Amino acid sequence: MSEFKIETERLILRRFQESDFAPFAKLNGNAEVMQYFPSPLTPDQSDELAKEINRRIDTNGYGFWAAIRKEDDQFIGFIGLNKTRDNMPFPPAVEIGWRLDAPYWGAGYATEGAKAALDFAFSELQVPEVISFTAVSNKPSQKVMQRIGMLHDGEYFDHPALEDRHCLKRHILYRIGK
Numbered sequence: 001m002s003e004f005k006i007e008t009e010r011l012i013l014r015r016f017q018e019s020d021f022a023p024f025a026k027l028n029g030n031a032e033v034m035q036y037f038p039s040p041l042t043p044d045q046s047d048e049l050a051k052e053i054n055r056r057i058d059t060n061g062y063g064f065w066a067a068i069r070k071e072d073d074q075f076i077g078f079i080g081l082n083k084t085r086d087n088m089p090f091p092p093a094v095e096i097g098w099r100l101d102a103p104y105w106g107a108g109y110a111t112e113g114a115k116a117a118l119d120f121a122f123s124e125l126q127v128p129e130v131i132s133f134t135a136v137s138n139k140p141s142q143k144v145m146q147r148i149g150m151l152h153d154g155e156y157f158d159h160p161a162l163e164d165r166h167c168l169k170r171h172i173l174y175r176i177g178k
Contacts, residue, residue, distance in 0.1 A: 006065065008116045011109060013065035015057055016050040020052055020066045023075040024050055027101040036138040036168060038161075056082065062125060063096060065145045067113050069104070076104040081114030081121055081130070089157045090173070094121055098144065110144045118148060129177045131135045133157075135168040142172065150174035 006013040016024070027033050028041035028049070041049065057063035077100035084093050096117055098110045121130050131168040132150055135143040140151075155173040162169045 004114050006120060007070075008112050010070055011076075011113050011116075012068040012070060013113055013116065014068065015063075016054050016066045018077075020075045021047050021050055023101070024042075024066075024078075027077055027099065032101065032102055033099065036135045036141070038166070038168065053078070062094075062120065063119075064099075067100065067109065069109070076109060077101050078115050079110060080088075081125075084131070087160050089160065090131070090155075093129065094125065094127045096121070096130050096132050096148075098141075105140070110141075111147045112147045114144060118176065127178070129175055131176075132174045133171045135159075136170045136172050137168070142174070145174040148176070150176040 003014060025043040025046035028046040031040050034040040039108070053064045057065070060083050062081045064078040064082055067076050067079045068074065069107050070075050071143065077098065079098040079100075080096070082095050082097060084090075084095050086092060096114055098114060100110055117160075118130060130150075132141075132145050136156070145152075152172060152174050157171050157173060158164075158169050159171050
């Protein structure tokens with residue numbers, strides 16, 4: 001049986017491989033890339049995140065897949081789906097998300113990969129709805145959400161993992177139905 005992957009015109013989305021860990025740690029350690037997260041990650045934290053992402057793929061059949069650029073086999077970040085945790089202020093759902101290294105911003109990779117992930121969610125997983133959320137200040141991710149057809153219907157929430165006065169506490173929620 002061949003390894004699972006999703007292919008787009010320019011990308012391959014697949015499970016993380018050990019060779020992805022070093023560029024993923026570089027990405028996660030970059031303050032600019034991590035500006036909408038509480039803090040950059042150490043290499044050990046990044047490696048553990050990649051392993052956790054693969055565990056979730058094994059459990060759920062989907063996850064945040066490593067995004068590989070076809071033209072040069074370059075790891076550029078992740079794009080994919082995630083089962084939300086029970087501590088969120090909305091019912092458990094399938095979320096779509098991405099995190100790309102800065103040199104790959106603005107080239108349409110997040111939109112391209114996210115469209116493929118949405119197609120997988122609706123055609124293979126048969127979910128009725130996919131959500132996405134980010135800090136209110138993260139306008140670039142909100143633009144990707146809008147480009148893939150997601151709508152913001154006025155829902156905001158305070159992220160439960162962040163302290164009350166944290167500048168990223170307030171989040172915006174987007175949705176798209178099948």
